[in-house]
Structures are given as C-alpha cells and as structure tokens.
Amino acid sequence: MKRVLIVTGDAGEGYEAWYAIHRLREAGHEAVVAAPARRRLHMVMHDFEPGWDTYVERPGYGVNADVALAEVSADGFDAVLILGGRAPEYLRHNDHLLAAIRAFDAQGKWLFAICHGIQVFNAAGVVHGRKVTCYEHVRSEVVQAGGEWQKEQAVRDGRMVTAQTWESHPEFYREVMACLAG
Numbered sequence: 001m002k003r004v005l006i007v008t009g010d011a012g013e014g015y016e017a018w019y020a021i022h023r024l025r026e027a028g029h030e031a032v033v034a035a036p037a038r039r040r041l042h043m044v045m046h047d048f049e050p051g052w053d054t055y056v057e058r059p060g061y062g063v064n065a066d067v068a069l070a071e072v073s074a075d076g077f078d079a080v081l082i083l084g085g086r087a088p089e090y091l092r093h094n095d096h097l098l099a100a101i102r103a104f105d106a107q108g109k110w111l112f113a114i115c116h117g118i119q120v121f122n123a124a125g126v127v128h129g130r131k132v133t134c135y136e137h138v139r140s141e142v143v144q145a146g147g148e149w150q151k152e153q154a155v156r157d158g159r160m161v162t163a164q165t166w167e168s169h170p171e172f173y174r175e176v177m178a179c180l181a182g
Contacts, residue, residue, distance in 0.1 A: 002029045002078040002180045009035045013085035014043030014060025015166050016114055020081055023173050034072050035065035044085055070096050074103035084115025092123035110179050114163040114172060131155055132162040
C-alpha cells in the first residue's frame with residue numbers, strides 16, 4: 001500500500017478529487033487530502049460546452065480535507081497529486097506547499113498533476129527540463145517555467161506524470177497506478 005497526498009482547495013475540480021480518492025482506495029492505497037485548512041471544501045465542476053472558448057464552472061461535490069497544508073511533509077508519503085480546477089491559482093503561492101513539493105522531488109518521490117495542477121509544480125520549480133502536459137490554456141506557463149508541453153492526454157517524464165484534464169483520467173491513472181505498483 002502506498003500513501004498519496006492529494007492537494008486541492010476551494011474551487012478545486014470535484015470530479016478529479018473524487019475520482020482520485022476512489023481510484024487510489026480501490027487499488028488499496030491510502031489517499032490523504034490536503035488543503036489550506038482541515039475542513040469541508042467547496043469544489044467545482046468544469047465542463048466543456050459548444051460555443052465556449054474555455055470551460056464553464058458549476059458547483060461540485062464537496063470534499064473533506066484530512067490535513068492542512070501547514071502540517072504537510074514529504075516524509076511518510078510515496079507520492080503527491082496536485083488536482084486542477086481554480087485551486088492551483090492560489091495554492092501556487094503557498095510557501096509551505098512549494099517547499100513540500102521541492103522535498104517530494106528531492107527525495108525522488110512520485111509527482112502527479114492534472115489540469116491546472118501543473119501551476120503548483122511550475123511555481124515550485126520542478127517542471128524545468130521535463131516533458132509535461134496540462135490544460136492547453138496553461139501551456140504558456142509550462143514553457144515559461146522551462147518545461148516542454150506535450151499534446152498527449154498523459155505524459156510521464158521520470159518520476160513525474162501529468163495529464164490535461166479530467167477527460168484524461170483513463171490515460172493518467174493507467175500511468176499513476178503503474179508507477180505506484182513499481
């Protein structure tokens with residue numbers, strides 16, 4: 001059994017959160033949700049609709065945060081998973097989270113991100129020199145952070161696995177589960 005830290009917050013993508021929690025538990029892993037505070041989070045649902053240049057947002061299922069980001073350490077975890085939605089917009093400014101991400105990377109632990117979650121990895125400086133993917137409208141931030149954006153639904157580069165959106169779940173979790181099994 002692996003222990004995976006799932007990072008999100010208010011306005012995080014609810015479908016990505018519940019899919020991760022359920023999929024990891026189904027595979028026998030421990031999923032620990034971290035957010036700025038230990039409480040019930042207000043999640044959102046992003047969807048793609050004809051005639052829109054980007055996604056639309058609706059309220060989503062809530063998720064309980066098991067631990068506050070200030071309590072988070074790479075020690076005791078095998079991997080970190082940064083979810084998408086709008087939460088990464090402000091999570092990428094949390095110094096404690098950025099230090100934890102750098103520690104996960106320095107310790108050779110798995111780094112997983114989906115959709116806008118890459119924004120946290122960009123801010124932590126762990127994307128430089130790596131091939132990654134994310135929501136297409138965040139790709140310029142990947143390039144500015146020194147990463148190489150790929151068009152695939154899911155991309156693995158060393159100990160980092162990234163995905164474009166919740167539509168990438170099959171490809172992404174196939175890679176994530178292979179990493180955790182190995």
